[in-house]
Amino acid sequence: MNSKIFVILVIISLISVIPTSYAQVSVADKAIQELVEVRIDSDGSVQVIHVIKSATEPRQVDLIPGTVSNILVTNEQGEEKQFGEIGNSSVLIMPSNEDSILQYQLEDVISEIESIWTWNFLYLESTNFILPQEVDLLFANERPVYLDEKKGITCHGCQMLLEYSINESRVYENVKWEDDEFLVEIRSQTGIDEFVFNQPSKSITFEITGENRFVTTVIPLELLWEPYTAFLDDEKIPAQQYINNGTHVWVNIKPDTSGQVSIIGTTVVPEFPIIAPLTIGFLIILVLPFMKKFNLH
Structure with missing residues (x-):
C-alpha cells in the first residue's frame, strides 16, 4: 500500500513539471468513461461532465479540446477528490473504489455567425449533447435532427460539425x-x-x-x-x-x-388523396385471391 502511494506521488510530481508543449503525453492507462455529457447554454457556454469507472490504479482522462477552466473531481456523493493535470489536455484520476465525476467549463469552442451557432467537434468517445431549451432542430454534419421533446442527441465516437439556431x-x-x-x-x-x-x-x-x-x-x-x-x-x-x-x-x-x-x-390536392395508396393496397389484397382462383379454373 505504501509503495502504491509513493508511485502516485511520483506521478503527480512528474505531471507538475510536464511543459505545455508535451500536453499529449501519457502517464497512465486510459480511463474507462461510463458517460461523457456536454451541456450547452443559450449564450454558448459549455459545461462538460465525465463519469469515470472506478479503478485501483491512476487513470488518465483526455479533455475535450478547448479552453478549460474550473476543473473539479468528486465522488458520487459530491465530495471533492485529488487529481493531477497533465498539461492542458488531460487529467489524472486517482485510484478509487467508486466512480469519479470530472467536471469543467469549456470556452472558445462554439462560435455564433449570423445567428448560427457552430462547433466543429472532435472527441473519440460517445458523447451526449444537451442543447439549449429553445433548440428543437439542429444539424449534425449538415444532416437535420429534429429533437421534438428530446433534450439532445448522442454522437458515437464523435466527429461532428454541430450547427443550430436559437432565434430561428x-x-x-x-x-x-x-x-x-x-x-x-x-x-x-x-x-x-x-x-x-x-x-x-x-x-x-x-x-x-x-x-x-x-x-x-x-x-x-x-x-x-x-x-x-x-x-x-x-x-x-x-x-x-x-x-x-x-x-x-x-x-x-x-x-x-x-x-x-x-x-x-x-x-x-385533390388529385390523389393521402388515403388512396392505402385503399388501393387494401383492394389488391382482397381481389388477388379471387384472381388466382379464377385462373385455376
Missing part, C-alpha cells in the same frame, strides 16, 4: 383549396417572402435571402405528396426528406445564394 424564424402559410385548409411551416434564419402554392404545377415557391442558410419546409402530405424536387431559380438543388410522421414531411435545403425556391411534389 418560423413562417406559417395557410393554403386554401376549395373547402380545405393546409398549414405550411417554413423555418429559416432570415425569413421568406412571396409564398405561393401552385396547384397545376404541384409546387410551393417562396423567396429567400442570404447564402448557405438552412431552410426547412414542413409540408402536409394531403396538400403535396412526396417525393419532392427542389430548385433555386431554375437550378436543381439537393433536398433532404428527413421526417415523415404520416401527415407531414420535413424537407430541408441549403441554398448557396438568395433567390426563388421551388419545391415540387409528385401529386397534389
